[in-house]
Amino acid sequence: xxxxxxxxxxxxxxxxxxxxxxxxxxxxxxxxxxxxxxxxxxxxxxxxxxxxxxxxxxxxxxxxxxxxxxxxxxxxxxxxxxxxxxxxxxxxxxxxxxxxxxxxxxxxxxxxxxxxxxxxxxxxxxxxxxxxxxxxxxxxxxxxxxxxxxxxxxxxxxxxxxxxxxxxxxxxxxxxxxxxxxxxxxxxxxxxxxxxxxxxxxxxxxxxxxxxxxxxxxxxxxxxxxxxxxxxxxxxxxxxxxxxxxxxxxxxxxxxxxxxxxxxxxxxxxxxxxxxxxxxxxxxxxxxxxxxxxxxxxxxxxxxxxxxxxxxxxxxxxxxxxxxxxxxxxxxxxxxxxxxxxxxxxxxxxxxxxxxxxxxxxxxxxxxxxxxxxxxxxxxxxxxxxxxxxxxxxxxxxxxxxxxxxxxxxxxxxxxxxx
Numbered sequence: 037x038x039x040x041x042x043x044x045x046x047x048x049x050x051x052x053x054x055x056x057x058x059x060x061x062x063x064x065x066x067x068x069x070x071x072x073x074x075x076x077x078x079x080x081x082x083x084x085x086x087x088x089x090x091x092x093x094x095x096x097x098x099x100x101x102x103x104x105x106x107x108x109x110x111x112x113x114x115x116x117x118x119x120x121x122x123x124x125x126x127x128x129x130x131x132x133x134x135x136x137x138x139x140x141x142x143x144x145x146x147x148x149x150x151x152x153x154x155x156x157x158x159x160x161x162x163x164x165x166x167x168x169x170x171x172x173x174x175x176x177x178x179x180x181x182x183x184x185x186x187x188x189x190x191x192x193x194x195x196x197x198x199x200x201x202x203x204x205x206x207x208x209x210x211x212x213x214x215x216x217x218x219x220x221x222x223x224x225x226x227x228x229x230x231x232x233x234x235x236x237x238x239x240x241x242x243x244x245x246x247x248x249x250x251x252x253x254x255x256x257x258x259x260x261x262x263x264x265x266x267x268x269x270x271x272x273x274x275x276x277x278x279x280x281x282x283x284x285x286x287x288x289x290x291x292x293x294x295x296x297x298x299x300x301x302x303x304x305x306x307x308x309x310x311x312x313x314x315x316x317x318x319x320x321x322x323x324x325x326x327x328x329x330x331x332x333x334x335x336x337x338x339x340x341x342x343x344x345x346x347x348x349x350x351x352x353x354x355x356x357x358x359x360x361x362x363x364x365x366x367x368x369x370x371x372x373x374x375x376x377x378x379x380x381x382x383x384x385x386x387x388x389x390x391x392x393x394x395x396x397x398x399x400x401x402x403x404x405x406x407x408x409x410x411x412x413x414x415x416x417x418x419x420x421x422x423x424x425x426x427x428x429x430x431x432x433x434x435x436x437x438x439x440x441x442x443x444x445x446x447x448x449x450x451x452x453x454x455x
Contacts, residue, residue, distance in 0.1 A: 303378030332415030
């Protein structure tokens, strides 16, 4: 059972900062140095100053805590006395060119250990980012960035009547063209309706696994009962019409040895059949193919192919300890058959991105190979949300970057106090 509750949010005072667009940011883990600088050029109060802090010669976590305190005292940030939930709609055009609207409710959720009927992960995590987020949480004592989770029950009908005909509290048009509309809802009856609807729900973490595992460690380190036993989430129903999953494509780098390239080619020929061989600008998007292990391939020599695993009956032997849903994951098949089996890359290599990079679109993958930044690209199909759930239901976690949930939930809408 998921315990979902309203919370007394800390949030930007729009009268002080002018508009929310200039002070929100994408999640910390997709921001590079150039984008961080660009965000701060918009406003010195942009949330990256505390969520992705820098302090040359000093402690960056202390810098984040001190900056938050300064912003609170100067009125940049306002602490609500009364609890609220926040309604968020995101109108976006996805990588496939279609326009959609996705709905979410921001609330605090009791931190639970993973398990059936409660909260489930779907991707593997790494220790480095978890330690970074833990240090930041101890310093600030706030959840700064919401975890994006999918729910087996839908709380949106509980909040929709409260915002119907009401102007949003704020609107944010982000750099990817997503229009975010945000409403702050203080009605206790709405809070109760959201809680009741989701009390029987199971939650599947879509984006923010490191932040959730950080919340578990933080809860245990503080100990006892209190606000630290909850974490901030953006909750979207699994059957929300605007929910889509897009693929993340794989780029192979560092293939400078001709013998290694030859080994890759021979390994691919042995494990996969060519569904279509397209030179030049031929289609390498496997989205329309059926069967296990369907991939697009782009090589530096101009080869462009659509591939399908030759022997799907071999999946049981390849993944003897995994569920049928996991065995048919394109990302898992690619990792096991090619990255591990052909190139000898370990799970640790994959997680550390040694010889591996990612691209969000076929165009980006093609460009990376064409420029020499990568020597090969594998184009993946989207993982159906039903398959994501089936893997989680089996208690398993998928390879990193198996899913690409778009758009991201902005950081900076509201912060959840942990003390």
